[in-house]
Amino acid sequence: MNGYVVAGYLAVAVGLGGYWLWLGLLARRLRRRERELGVREGHDGSLA
Amino acid sequence: MAALPEVRETEWKTVPLARRTRRRMVGAIAAVAVILLALVGVLAEGAKNALEYYVTVQQALAQRRTLGSQTFRMEGIVVPGTIRETPEGVDFAMRYNDAVARVVEVGNPPELFQPSIPVVVQGHFDGSVFVSDLIMVKHTSSYVAAHPERIADAGGSYRP
Amino acid sequence: MRSTQLRRLRRAIGAAALVGVAATAWLGLVVTPPAEFFGNLVRLLYVHPSMAWVAFLAFGVTTLASALYLWRRTRRPAWDLLAAASAEVGVVFTGLTLVTGSIWGRPTWGVWWTWDALLTATAVLFLLYLGYLALRRVPMSEERRGVRSAVWALIAFVDVPIINQSVYWWRTLHQRPSLSIGPTNAVEVHGIMAVALAVSFVSFTLTWVWMVWVRFDLARRQRALEQLELAHAIAERLESVEAGS
Numbered sequence: 001m002n003g004y005v006v007a008g009y010l011a012v013a014v015g016l017g018g019y020w021l022w023l024g025l026l027a028r029r030l031r032r033r034e035r036e037l038g039v040r041e042g043h044d045g046s047l048a
Numbered sequence: 049m050a051a052l053p054e055v056r057e058t059e060w061k062t063v064p065l066a067r068r069t070r071r072r073m074v075g076a077i078a079a080v081a082v083i084l085l086a087l088v089g090v091l092a093e094g095a096k097n098a099l100e101y102y103v104t105v106q107q108a109l110a111q112r113r114t115l116g117s118q119t120f121r122m123e124g125i126v127v128p129g130t131i132r133e134t135p136e137g138v139d140f141a142m143r144y145n146d147a148v149a150r151v152v153e154v155g156n157p158p159e160l161f162q163p164s165i166p167v168v169v170q171g172h173f174d175g176s177v178f179v180s181d182l183i184m185v186k187h188t189s190s191y192v193a194a195h196p197e198r199i200a201d202a203g204g205s206y207r208p
Numbered sequence: 209m210r211s212t213q214l215r216r217l218r219r220a221i222g223a224a225a226l227v228g229v230a231a232t233a234w235l236g237l238v239v240t241p242p243a244e245f246f247g248n249l250v251r252l253l254y255v256h257p258s259m260a261w262v263a264f265l266a267f268g269v270t271t272l273a274s275a276l277y278l279w280r281r282t283r284r285p286a287w288d289l290l291a292a293a294s295a296e297v298g299v300v301f302t303g304l305t306l307v308t309g310s311i312w313g314r315p316t317w318g319v320w321w322t323w324d325a326l327l328t329a330t331a332v333l334f335l336l337y338l339g340y341l342a343l344r345r346v347p348m349s350e351e352r353r354g355v356r357s358a359v360w361a362l363i364a365f366v367d368v369p370i371i372n373q374s375v376y377w378w379r380t381l382h383q384r385p386s387l388s389i390g391p392t393n394a395v396e397v398h399g400i401m402a403v404a405l406a407v408s409f410v411s412f413t414l415t416w417v418w419m420v421w422v423r424f425d426l427a428r429r430q431r432a433l434e435q436l437e438l439a440h441a442i443a444e445r446l447e448s449v450e451a452g453s
Contacts, residue, residue, distance in 0.1 A: 002248040008311045009233060012255050015304045016229075016415060019297070023419065026426050030433065037436055069347050076346040083339040090335060094328030101324045101379045123379070158318025160245070168381055184317045189383040190396045191250050193241040 228411020266298030
């Protein structure tokens, strides 16, 4: 397979995968802080 | 009045927070400034190049005297049967409508360089010859299977 | 809809996106044939245009949400957060548009980068929305941040139609779009290759929906948490003042 093709697909995988990991990290940090403050699990921070 | 010292003490607590906010402020404004600067740079480079990205062979030949030995980009179609490999690169003719120019390229032509395709070359006129140091292939967006009848043979190593 | 149902829907979209992206890779790398002229390089067709499409879509939603925030009658913090979430994901996709384009440009055009109108305008787009995200990190009151970033977003979006028209307005190295809707344009992608292209558009769009949803939800919870922390801090301060008096 052509190296450029592999590089292109890899770039997409790294870019989207990286952002996905970053979202996971944010979520974990947030959940920890929520637990510290005693916010109930799964609230949606409703913005009425 | 006796309460004053205690109030001051709680005020003291807010100092590190304020410092953190100020540091964040400076950092964020610096980031905005760097991005704006990059934006100005990109726009300047774009204004210099993008507005008249290339002239056609026909236009270039018509303006040859005013162009002199100035560097610019020229577009045309590679004339079949004129490509000759040289030790430095490649030598070929390029046309646009009836106007034809001879191009001497110093450096490697790109992978997809071939007869009858539109290309953009970058360089300058040296007499009647266009001396180029960069060939760019200006392909169309026509994506057609190489072997429509053997569509299952996907891993094939077809090379253009 | 109840929130558990919504969460289930979000998870389903995420799963569909994942399957779709895997299918795109399989179609693009294994099933589709090499093309005339491009050879195997045609396979980058299934990752590059879809990135650009999602970026435009993302910034379109950012613009819409920003306008709704700016209009006083529809001003809700949620619009501001949605605009930001979509812009952030849009920046990721714009970055990938530039990277995949560069990787495709090198073997086909012969250069990693050139300053033609379309490429320049895309680089400008990336920087404009990166600037939008940077502006949002400057500490200021919520409403002021919302208004300022919304105004920036509205200005930045002007670049999207410029990019779309750049190949018609100026001479560029970049070719004109491969898929255009309308009877006058001949479809230049055929059979299984067109299928792979369509699958890539759908699955990366789903990926965008899922990412924006998750990011928006995180931002909402973050905001709620900040308000809670503020309430705690005020209560603490009041307590200490009262204890001192």
